[in-house]
Amino acid sequence: MQVVLYSILILGAIGCIGAVVLFFTARRFEVKEDPRIDQVASLLAGANCGGCGFSGCRAFATEAVRRGNLKDINCPVSSADTMARIALILGCTVEVAQRNIAVLRCNGSCQARPQPYAYDGVRSCAVMDAAGVGESACAFGCLGCGDCVEVCRFGALSLDTATGLPVVDPDRCTACGACIAECPRHLLELRPTGRNDRRVWVACASRDRGAVARRICPSACIGCRKCEKACRFGAIDVADNLSYITAADCRACGACVSECPTGAILASFPIRNQSNDPQHIQ
Amino acid sequence: MIHSTFSKGGIHPAACKTTLSGIEALPLPRRAVVPLQQHIGAPARPIVAKGDSVRRGQLIAEAPYAMSAAVHAPVSGTVAALEDALMPDGRRRPCIVITADEATHDADETERMRYWLAIDSMATPDVDADTIKRRVARAGIVGMGGATFPSAIKLAPRDKVDLLIINGCECEPFLTCDDALMRAYPAKIIAGVQMMMKATAIDRAVIAIEDNKPEAAAALAAHAVSAAGVEVKILRTKYPQGGERQLIDAVSGRKVPSGAIPSAVGVIVHNVATAFAVWQAVSTDMPLIERVISISGDIPADQRRNYRAAIGTPFAEIPFTLPPDADTKIILGGPMMGKCTVTLDAPVTKGTSGITVLTDARRQPLMPCIRCGACVDACPMGLEPYLLETYGRLRRWDDARAADVADCIECGSCSWSCPSRRPLLDYIRRAKNRCRQR
Incomplete structure (x- = not known):
C-alpha cells in the first residue's frame, strides 16, 4: 500500500514541476500567429496546386492575411463565394477576378x-x-499521350479516345496552370472568359507555311487571314502563318469561327450558320 | 598488356563494326539541302538569295554571333530556295537549297576527284596560331564527333590548358567513320593535331584509340613518332569511352567537376575527324563541305561502307537497301545515342556520323524494377539511374535535381543494362529537360 502511495506522490510531484516548467516555457516562447491564417487556410481547397503563385494553400493564406486585402492575389481554384468569405475574414472587398479556363490550341x-x-x-x-x-x-x-491529364488535380482533363486529344471540362477547370507548365509544346492556354463563360480560340499552333500545314493536318491554321478580316474588333492577328485571338479584345461574337476554311477556330458555344460538323463545338 | 580505361561504370555492347574498309566517294547531290544550323548555338545568317549562283566551297551563310558556325556551298549551282526543310526528327528547319546543273556538277566532281587524289602529296604550311584560328572559323568547322560545338571557340580557351586529347575512340557500336579516316589519312590527322596544339599553345597531345582498332592506332603511331609532343594512347574498349569526361579520366586520370567544362582541369578534347578538317582548312583552304559517314547495320554486307558525302546530300541518295521488315529503324548515328530518323529526305549535316539500320528493334514489353543495381554499375557518371527514372516518372523534379540528374550524359548505358528493359534514359531525359527549363 505504502509503495503505491509513494509512487503516486512522487509521480504527482514530478508532474506538477513539469507542468509549471512547461507553462512558463510556453509563455516565454509563444509564437503569436494571426488566427485568421487558420480560418483562411481552412476555406482554401488544400490541394497546394500553386496556381496562386505561392508554394501552397497555407502560404497563400499567410500572405493574404499579411497584406490584409486580396488586391493582386487570387486563388484561381476557389469559387467567387469562397473568395468573398475570405474577404469577409480579412475585412476587405473582393474584386471579381476574370475567370480563366484552359483551352487546347490543337484540333488535329x-x-x-x-x-x-510509328512510335x-x-x-x-x-x-x-x-x-x-x-x-x-x-x-x-498535340502528341496525345496525356501528360496534361496526369498532372490535373481537379479531374478537369480527360483524353478523348476517339480524337486522341485532351478535353477540358470547363466546370472543373480551376485555371491552376499545372497543365500549361506540363505540355512540352505549350498547347494549353489559359483564356479569360467573356459573357456567359464564352471563349473563342484558334485551336492550332502550327507555324508551318499554309501549304505544308494543310498537307500535314486538314484542320490546321494556314494563316489565310480570313479571320483577321472578319473580326470587327481587331482582336485577331496573323503572324508566322498562325492566327491568334487576343482575349482582351475578343467579344466572342463567333464571326471568325464560321469564316475559317479549315475549322481551326473553336468556340465554346454554338455558332449559327456554321457549316462544320458539331465536333467543332465543345 | 592491359590498357587503361575510365574508372566508373561502362558497358560492353557488341561492337558490330563490320563495314568494308576504305572510304568511297558518294556522288555529289544534284539538289543539296544545307541547314543553317548544323551546330550548337545560333543558326548561321544566309548571305545569298534565291536565284544566286554559287560555287562549291563558297560561303553561303556567315556566323556573326558569339557562338555559331559558317556554312558553305557543298555543290556549285543555283540557290533554288531558302526554305524550311525536313530534318531527321521530322521537324522543319531553315535551309538553303542548291540545285546543280549538268555542267557544274561534272566540273565539281572532277575538281573533287583531283583534290582527293592529290591530298597525300599536299604540303602542310607553317602558319601562326592566329591564322589557324581564323581559318578554322572561316571554314565553319564544328566538333565532328556528334556534339557539333564550333571548333574555333574551343581553340581559344579562357582557362589555362596543358593537354589536348584527340578522341579516336569511336565507342558507338556499328560506326567506323573515324576508324576509316584514321587509317586513310594518319599523317594529315597528326598535322591537324599539331595545328591545334599551336593554336592553343599546348605542347602535349594524346590521341586516344580503343584497342579494337589496332590498324588505326598503328598507322597514327607510325606518324606520331616524328611529331614532337604527340603520342598515341591505346585504351581498353569500353562504352562510353568517347564521352568527354570519360575520355579525360581514361587518358589523364583528371576528373572534370560537375557542371564544369574540360578546360577547368586543363584539358581540351577534339575529335579525330575535327583534326583532319582543321588540317584541310588550314593547308588547303577547304571549308567543311564533306565528311565521312558510316552506313551499317542490318543491310547486305557489301553495302556496309564508309562514304565521303557532301553536306546536304539527302540520305535517300546513299546506296543501301532497307530490309522489308516493318519494325526496321533507321538510326542516325550509332544505336546507343543515335536517334531514329523518320525520313530519308533529310540531309547529311556536319554532325552526321552515319546511319545504322536495325531490324527487330521494336521495344520489348517492360517489367518492374527488381532493384538489381545493374544500371548503377553501368552508369559512367556514378549516378543512380533507377532512382532518377522513378523521379522522372513521378514528376519529382526537385528530387531529380538533388540527385544530380543534370550530370547525366545520356549515354544509354542504364537502359542497355536493365534486365527488366525499363526505359530508364527516357524518363531521366524528361527530368533533365524539365530541370534545365526551370
Missing part, C-alpha cells in the same frame, strides 16, 4: 490527321517530343 484529332510515323517508346508527351516530331508529322500539335 487522330481521325483527321495522318499518322505517318514505340514511353507514352509520355515530353519523352515523345524529345525523340522527334511524334506520330503525326506536325511538329507543333
Whole structure:
C-alpha cells in the first residue's frame, strides 16, 4: 500500500514541476500567429496546386492575411463565394477576378490527321517530343499521350479516345496552370472568359507555311487571314502563318469561327450558320 | 598488356563494326539541302538569295554571333530556295537549297576527284596560331564527333590548358567513320593535331584509340613518332569511352567537376575527324563541305561502307537497301545515342556520323524494377539511374535535381543494362529537360 502511495506522490510531484516548467516555457516562447491564417487556410481547397503563385494553400493564406486585402492575389481554384468569405475574414472587398479556363490550341484529332510515323517508346508527351516530331508529322500539335491529364488535380482533363486529344471540362477547370507548365509544346492556354463563360480560340499552333500545314493536318491554321478580316474588333492577328485571338479584345461574337476554311477556330458555344460538323463545338 | 580505361561504370555492347574498309566517294547531290544550323548555338545568317549562283566551297551563310558556325556551298549551282526543310526528327528547319546543273556538277566532281587524289602529296604550311584560328572559323568547322560545338571557340580557351586529347575512340557500336579516316589519312590527322596544339599553345597531345582498332592506332603511331609532343594512347574498349569526361579520366586520370567544362582541369578534347578538317582548312583552304559517314547495320554486307558525302546530300541518295521488315529503324548515328530518323529526305549535316539500320528493334514489353543495381554499375557518371527514372516518372523534379540528374550524359548505358528493359534514359531525359527549363 505504502509503495503505491509513494509512487503516486512522487509521480504527482514530478508532474506538477513539469507542468509549471512547461507553462512558463510556453509563455516565454509563444509564437503569436494571426488566427485568421487558420480560418483562411481552412476555406482554401488544400490541394497546394500553386496556381496562386505561392508554394501552397497555407502560404497563400499567410500572405493574404499579411497584406490584409486580396488586391493582386487570387486563388484561381476557389469559387467567387469562397473568395468573398475570405474577404469577409480579412475585412476587405473582393474584386471579381476574370475567370480563366484552359483551352487546347490543337484540333488535329487522330481521325483527321495522318499518322505517318510509328512510335514505340514511353507514352509520355515530353519523352515523345524529345525523340522527334511524334506520330503525326506536325511538329507543333498535340502528341496525345496525356501528360496534361496526369498532372490535373481537379479531374478537369480527360483524353478523348476517339480524337486522341485532351478535353477540358470547363466546370472543373480551376485555371491552376499545372497543365500549361506540363505540355512540352505549350498547347494549353489559359483564356479569360467573356459573357456567359464564352471563349473563342484558334485551336492550332502550327507555324508551318499554309501549304505544308494543310498537307500535314486538314484542320490546321494556314494563316489565310480570313479571320483577321472578319473580326470587327481587331482582336485577331496573323503572324508566322498562325492566327491568334487576343482575349482582351475578343467579344466572342463567333464571326471568325464560321469564316475559317479549315475549322481551326473553336468556340465554346454554338455558332449559327456554321457549316462544320458539331465536333467543332465543345 | 592491359590498357587503361575510365574508372566508373561502362558497358560492353557488341561492337558490330563490320563495314568494308576504305572510304568511297558518294556522288555529289544534284539538289543539296544545307541547314543553317548544323551546330550548337545560333543558326548561321544566309548571305545569298534565291536565284544566286554559287560555287562549291563558297560561303553561303556567315556566323556573326558569339557562338555559331559558317556554312558553305557543298555543290556549285543555283540557290533554288531558302526554305524550311525536313530534318531527321521530322521537324522543319531553315535551309538553303542548291540545285546543280549538268555542267557544274561534272566540273565539281572532277575538281573533287583531283583534290582527293592529290591530298597525300599536299604540303602542310607553317602558319601562326592566329591564322589557324581564323581559318578554322572561316571554314565553319564544328566538333565532328556528334556534339557539333564550333571548333574555333574551343581553340581559344579562357582557362589555362596543358593537354589536348584527340578522341579516336569511336565507342558507338556499328560506326567506323573515324576508324576509316584514321587509317586513310594518319599523317594529315597528326598535322591537324599539331595545328591545334599551336593554336592553343599546348605542347602535349594524346590521341586516344580503343584497342579494337589496332590498324588505326598503328598507322597514327607510325606518324606520331616524328611529331614532337604527340603520342598515341591505346585504351581498353569500353562504352562510353568517347564521352568527354570519360575520355579525360581514361587518358589523364583528371576528373572534370560537375557542371564544369574540360578546360577547368586543363584539358581540351577534339575529335579525330575535327583534326583532319582543321588540317584541310588550314593547308588547303577547304571549308567543311564533306565528311565521312558510316552506313551499317542490318543491310547486305557489301553495302556496309564508309562514304565521303557532301553536306546536304539527302540520305535517300546513299546506296543501301532497307530490309522489308516493318519494325526496321533507321538510326542516325550509332544505336546507343543515335536517334531514329523518320525520313530519308533529310540531309547529311556536319554532325552526321552515319546511319545504322536495325531490324527487330521494336521495344520489348517492360517489367518492374527488381532493384538489381545493374544500371548503377553501368552508369559512367556514378549516378543512380533507377532512382532518377522513378523521379522522372513521378514528376519529382526537385528530387531529380538533388540527385544530380543534370550530370547525366545520356549515354544509354542504364537502359542497355536493365534486365527488366525499363526505359530508364527516357524518363531521366524528361527530368533533365524539365530541370534545365526551370
